[in-house]
Amino acid sequence: MKLSINSIEPLVMHIDLNSCFATVCQQAYRNLRGKPLVIGAYETPKAIILAPSIEAKRFGIKTGMPVYEAYELCPSLIVRQPDTGLIRDVHVKFRAICECYSPDVAPKSIDEVVIDFTHTRHVEKRDLSDVGTEIKRRLREEVGDYLKCNVGIATNRFLAKVAASLHKPDGLDSINHKNLLDVYRSISLLDLPGINVRYQARLNTQGIFTPMDFYHASFMSLKRGVFQSIVGYHWYMRLRGWEVDGIEFKRRTVGQQYALGKKTNNPRELSRILMKLCEKMGRRLRRKGYVAYGIHVGCAQADGTYWHTGRKTHHAIYTTHELYREAQYILNKRPPEPIVTRLSVHCYDIEHPVGSQATFFDMEEKKRKVAGALDTINNRYGEYTITPALMMNMDKTVIDRIAFGQAGIESGD
Amino acid sequence: MRIRTNEPVKVLTVYDPEKGRTIPHRIKWQNEVHTIRTISYYHRERRGENVYHIYHVNDGAFDFRILCDSESLSWKLEEVVDGVGA
Numbered sequence: 001m002k003l004s005i006n007s008i009e010p011l012v013m014h015i016d017l018n019s020c021f022a023t024v025c026q027q028a029y030r031n032l033r034g035k036p037l038v039i040g041a042y043e044t045p046k047a048i049i050l051a052p053s054i055e056a057k058r059f060g061i062k063t064g065m066p067v068y069e070a071y072e073l074c075p076s077l078i079v080r081q082p083d084t085g086l087i088r089d090v091h092v093k094f095r096a097i098c099e100c101y102s103p104d105v106a107p108k109s110i111d112e113v114v115i116d117f118t119h120t121r122h123v124e125k126r127d128l129s130d131v132g133t134e135i136k137r138r139l140r141e142e143v144g145d146y147l148k149c150n151v152g153i154a155t156n157r158f159l160a161k162v163a164a165s166l167h168k169p170d171g172l173d174s175i176n177h178k179n180l181l182d183v184y185r186s187i188s189l190l191d192l193p194g195i196n197v198r199y200q201a202r203l204n205t206q207g208i209f210t211p212m213d214f215y216h217a218s219f220m221s222l223k224r225g226v227f228q229s230i231v232g233y234h235w236y237m238r239l240r241g242w243e244v245d246g247i248e249f250k251r252r253t254v255g256q257q258y259a260l261g262k263k264t265n266n267p268r269e270l271s272r273i274l275m276k277l278c279e280k281m282g283r284r285l286r287r288k289g290y291v292a293y294g295i296h297v298g299c300a301q302a303d304g305t306y307w308h309t310g311r312k313t314h315h316a317i318y319t320t321h322e323l324y325r326e327a328q329y330i331l332n333k334r335p336p337e338p339i340v341t342r343l344s345v346h347c348y349d350i351e352h353p354v355g356s357q358a359t360f361f362d363m364e365e366k367k368r369k370v371a372g373a374l375d376t377i378n379n380r381y382g383e384y385t386i387t388p389a390l391m392m393n394m395d396k397t398v399i400d401r402i403a404f405g406q407a408g409i410e411s412g413d
Numbered sequence: 414m415r416i417r418t419n420e421p422v423k424v425l426t427v428y429d430p431e432k433g434r435t436i437p438h439r440i441k442w443q444n445e446v447h448t449i450r451t452i453s454y455y456h457r458e459r460r461g462e463n464v465y466h467i468y469h470v471n472d473g474a475f476d477f478r479i480l481c482d483s484e485s486l487s488w489k490l491e492e493v494v495d496g497v498g499a
Contacts, residue, residue, distance in 0.1 A: 028454040028469035029476040031496025078496075085467070089456035144454055382461035 002219070006155045006241035007177040011117040013128060014152040014160035015098065015135065017090075018169035020111030021082050022053035024090050027144035028083070037078045040067050042261065050082060054169055093143045101131055114157055116246070128153045132172050155241040161193045180241065184211035202226055215239050254290065255346030256281045263302055265339045274331055275324050275390040277345045282320040283383075285347060286375055291316035292347035295323065297330040300342035307334055316353060319371035320388065323347060414495045422490040424479060437468055440477060442490060447472040 017023065021039040026032045036056040040047040045068035052061040052070070059074040070077055091110050098105045101124055104116035117124055124131065132151035139147050152163025153174040162183065163173040175183055189200050189211060206226045208214050214235075223232030234244045256277040264270065274297070285292060293316060298308035309330050317323055327345050374386050384391070423441040428434075434455075440447045453469040453476065466481040478492040 028478070029494050029496070030451065030453050030471045031476050031494050035496065085458045086454065086456060089458075378461070380462045382463070385461065 003236070003240055003242070005177040005180055008155055009121075010128065010154045010160075010174055010176050011121060012154055012157055012160045012243070013115040013117065013132060014108075014154075014157065014164045015094075015113045015115070015132075016150045016152075016161075016164045017094065017111040018148045018150060019051055019054050019057070020090075021051035021087060022056070023147055024087050024144070025080055025083065026053060027090075027146040028086055032078060032080075033146060035078055036061070036074045036076065037080065038067065038070055039082050040079050041081075041259065043067075043079045043081055045071070047079075090143055090147070094139060094149075097135060097138050097142060101135070112161075114160065129172060129174060136170070136172070156238065156243040157245040158193060158238040159241050162187070162191070165191065165193075175241075177241065181212070181215070184215055187211055189214065211239075252350065253296075253346045253348045254281055254285045254288070254292070254350060255296075255344060256284075257298075257342060257344030259342045260340060263339050263341050265336060267336065270331065270340060270343065271328060272390055273343055274327055274345060275320075275388055277343065278324040278327055279320045279384075279387065279391065281345060281347060282318065282323050282371075283375065283378070285318055285323075285350065286371070289352055290350040291318040291353045292323070293317070293349035293351075294347065295326045295330065296346045296348060297327050297334075298342075298344040298346075299331075299334060299338075299340045301338035302341050303338055305338065307338070309333060310348070312349065317347070318353075319367050321367060321371070324388075414493075414497055416493040418490055418492070420490050422479060422488050424481075424488040435466075437470055437479060440470075440472075440479065440490070442477070442493070447475065447477070449477075 022037050025039060026035075026037060034055060035053070036059055037053040038049045038056050038061060039051045040049050045066070047067050049061065049063055049065050049067060049070060051063060056070070056074065056077065059070075059077075061070045061073055061077070067077075067079055087110060091107070095105060095107055095113060098113050098115050102115050102117050102120045104119060106114045106116070108114055117128065132153065136149055136151065139149055148170040150164040150168055150170065151172045152160045152165070153172075154160040154163050155176070159175045159180070163175045164171070166173045166183070166187075189195050189203060189209070190197070192211060192214070195203070203209075203214065203226055206217070206221060208217055208226070217226070217236075219233065219236045222236050223229070226232055227235065237244045258273055258277060260273070292313075294310060294312040295317070296308065296310035298306065300306050311326065311330055313326060317326060323345075378385050424437050425439040426435050427438045429436055436452060437449055439449065449470045450473050451471045453471055455466070455468050458465045458467055464483045466483060468477075468479050468481075470477050470479065474495065476492075476494040476496070477490060480489045480491055481487070482489070
């Protein structure tokens with residue numbers, strides 16, 4: 001198999017808000033503008049940095065670094081926690097601007113959006129660089145004057161993301177069949193989205209050290225040698241500008257996880273956290289109208305090990321009580337000694353219910369009606385107005401977070 | 414300096430019919446009147462059925478985060494930041 005570079009007109013636009021969490025904070029607080037700022041999971045020295053500002057990046061501060069290390073690089077560093085309400089609002093307004101240009105808008109994360117103009121090119125006839133410039137201007141005028149974004153235009157999502165990362169911050173680049181190889185010559189393997197140090201090592205073992213080597217690698221060497229799966233075929237296509245990532249997968253799991261501020265192996269404390277995770281997970285599951293047929297609990301432990309177990313259920317589960325009961329059953333099987341650093345719970349095999357099977361006893365039905373009533377009260381008076389007793393005094397535990405990855409935020413959330 | 418609080422605060426607002434928006438104009442905090450120069454960001458947050466209007470404003474020296482409860486039409490000051498120190 002030998003395939004040439006895709007030479008069609010580039011119609012996929014990737015837009016990436018620069019240093020989103022930090023810049024949004026600087027947008028709201030003018031006194032923090034132009035200063036090295038990081039958004040941490042917490043404001044404590046051991047917390048992990050979620051996003052450094054553009055100014056903090058100049059000191060070498062990176063995402064994933066602990067706050068105390070960042071202080072060593074920049075003693076005047078300002079640390080803040082993410083303002084989730086503010087960030088979600090920026091995302092919703094930013095997405096609304098993008099939706100003015102095409103109905104094919106896919107948020108890839110809280111700060112990334114892909115606009116596909118393939119089916120609307122006859123309506124939007126302008127040069128896409130002009131459209132990108134206009135989106136940048138509208139972002140500043142309609143959302144916030146301090147917000148900047150990178151725009152990348154290419155024939156597929158992968159190259160559009162590469163283009164969006166070429167000139168940060170506030171860049172606008174287009175990759176087409178004419179300049180693709182020049183772009184590959186100017187970047188490293190780790191600059192390619194989806195290539196981390198492990199993939200890089202795997203590519204190195206096959207004699208691939210640069211994006212140009214990667215591009216010149218044959219289809220069979222990628223499929224059989226490097227990736228040993230269909231993934232090799234996907235990379236072969238992707239590197240030549242053909243679309244293989246345009247599929248939106250349906251949701252398969254709903255879950256929550258929590259990195260424990262105070263690490264513990266106390267079963268009661270873990271049960272309380274598990275209950276709150278199940279409550280948050282259950283609220284999301286019910287809001288989306290799903291029921292689940294399986295549940296999975298995982299614990300990252302202080303000794304570096306990861307314990308996890310899943311279990312399928314014979315009946316649909318969806319009330320917080322049902323989810324918690326199943327999750328607690330699994331958690332009880334965990335060896336009690338290791339100290340837990342992160343607790344996660346996911347429900348899987350989710351589907352929209354098609355009517356529940358009648359039972360001899362109507363207790364389950366009653367519980368579901370109670371769950372529905374509790375959700376109605378919490379919707380009306382705010383989250384955690386009514387909670388299970390096990391969650392008492394847990395207001396500050398398992399706080400609201402923005403997940404990495406695909407954003408599923410609706411305007412009304 | 415960063416002060417996190419949750420105190421009721423006196424706010425003078427102006428309704429702008431052209432923009433269709435109510436804009437805070439002055440805040441009285443710690444017996445001092447602060448005239449707002451810029452609205453850095455405005456957004457709404459829903460907590461239950463109640464909607465809160467959250468304004469991040471600046472008087473040239475301090476950033477204020479003030480919140481209007483749309484049900485009780487009351488104002489609260491949530492945060493004051495001057496950007497000096499962590």
